[in-house]
Amino acid sequence: MPKLSVIIPCYFNEENIPVTTRELLANEALFPADVSFEYVLVDDGSEDGTLQALLDFRAAYPAKVRVVELAGNVGSYNAIVAGMAQATGDCMAIITADMQDPPELMVQMYDYWQKGLKLIIGNRQDREETGLQQLFAKGFHALMKKIALPNIPDGGFDFVFFDRQVAEHILRLHERNSNLFYLMVWLGYPYVNIPYVRRKREIGKSRWTLKKKMKLFIDSILAFSFFPIRAISVLGLALGLAAFIYGLYIIGLHLFGSQKPEGWSALMVVVLFVSAFQMTALGVIGEYVWRGLDAARNRPLYVVKELYESEPAATSQLT
Template identity: 75%
Template structure:
C-alpha cells in the first residue's frame, strides 16, 4: 500500500486551515483505494492561532494529521524541508495552505509517479492574480530560466509531487538560502510537468511581502547561477578597455596640445561611474561571502518546538460471538 505524505507550510493561516484540511481529506476519494494518506502541517512561527486551528483539524480527522510546530519563523522553504524530514510516505507532495493550487491535480501526479517519474511538477501556465504580484512572478521565473536553470518549466512552480528518494536527497543537502523546488530539478531526475491555472486567494492575506520576494530572487540567482560574478568580470573588462582607450587619448592630447585644459566634467563622470560599479561589485561579492559564512556556521535550518503526532483513528469494535 503506497503512502502519500502531503506537506503544507503554514504561516498566519488560521482561517485557511479548516478549509484546507477539509478539501485535502475530501480529495482522497479521487485516489485508488489502496493509497493511504498523512498530512504534515508545518507551523512556521505563526503569530496568530494557526497552531490551535491545526490541533482542531487534527482532532477532526484522527490518524491523518501530523503537526510540526517550529520555534521561530524560518521561511516557507525551510519549513517545507522540516515537513519533508518528518514525513513517512513513499511519495510526497507540497501544496500551499491557501488552496490556490488545486489538490485534485495530485491524482494525475500520482499516476505519473506510479509510471516511474521521481518528480512531477505542477507549473503555473497562468494565474488569476493581477497587479504587481503577477508581474513580479513572471519576471522572476523568466530570469531564472534564462540565467540559472534552463530546464525548469515556464511559468514557475511551487506545487510538486515527488518520490521519497528526492525528499531524502533534498533533506540531506541542507542547502541554505536557496530554493527547495529548484533543488529538486537540479538533482537531475527526469520530470514531467502539468500546466494549470493558479487560483486567486480567497481567504486571508498573503504574507509574501516584496522584501521576501526580492530576497528569494537574490537567493535563487546566487544559488544556481554564476551570472552575477561573470557579469562583474565582463563589465570590469569593458571598463578596463574604455579606460585604456581614454588614457591613450589623454596622452595623445597632451603631446599634440600641451596647453589644452583638463576635462574636469569627463573626469568626474568617469570617476563616479567606476566608483559606483566598484560598490555594486563589492555588494555582489559580499552576498556570496555571506552565504559561504552562513553555510560554514552549520546552524540548523529550523528548530522544532513541538511535534504533535496524529491521534489514533478510532477502531471499530470486533463483533461479539453469539
C-alpha cells in the first residue's frame, strides 16, 4: 500500500492551519482507496499560535500527523529539509500552508508517479497576484532559466511531488544557501510539468519579504551558475584592453602631438568607475568565499526542538 507524505512548512500560519488541513483531508477522497497519508508539518520558529494549531490537528489525527517544532527560524527551504528527514512515505509532496497551490493537483501528480516518474512539478503558468510581486517572480525565473538551469519550467515552482529516492539524494547533499526546488531539477531526473494558476492569498499576511527574495535570488545564481565570476572576468579584460589602448593614445600624444591631455574631472570619473568595479568584484567573490566557509563549518541546517509523533522521540535533534 503506497504511502504519501505531505510536507508543509509553516511560519506565522495560525489562521491558515484550520483551512489548510481541512482542504488536505478532503483531498484524500480523490485518491485511490489503497493510498495512505502522512502529514509532516514543520513549525519554522513561528511566534504566534501556529504550533498550537498544528498540535490541535495532530490531536485529532494522531496516526497520520507529525509535527516538527524547530528551535528557531531557519527559512522555508531548511524547514522542508527537516520535514523530508522525518517523512516516511514512499512518495512525498511539498505544498505551502497558505493554500495558494491547489491540493487537488496532487492526484494527477500521483498518477504520474505510479507510472514511474520520480519528479513531478506543479508549474505556476500564471498567478492571481498582480504588481511588483508578479513582475519579480517572472523576471527571477526567466533569468535563472537563461543563465543557470535552462531545463527548469517557465514561471517558477514550489509545488512538487517526488519519489523517496529524490528526497534521499537531497538529504545526502546537505546543501545550504541554495534553492531546494532547483536542486531537485539539477539532480537530472526526467520530470513532467503540470501548469496551473496560483491563487491569491486569502488568509493572513505573507512573510516572504523583499529581503528574503533578494537572498534567494543571490543564493540561486551563486549555487547554480558561474555567470557572476565569468562576468567579472569579461569586464576586467574589457577594462584592461580599454586602459591599454588609452595608454597608447596618451603616449602617442606625448611623442607626436602638441596638445597635452588635460581634464581632472575625466580622470576622476575613470578612477571612480574602476574603483566601483573593483569593489563590486570583491563583493561577488566574497559571496562565494562566505558560502564556502559556511559549508566548511558544517553547522546543522536546523535544530529540532521537539518532535511530536505517535511514538516517543527525543526532544532535541540535529541534522
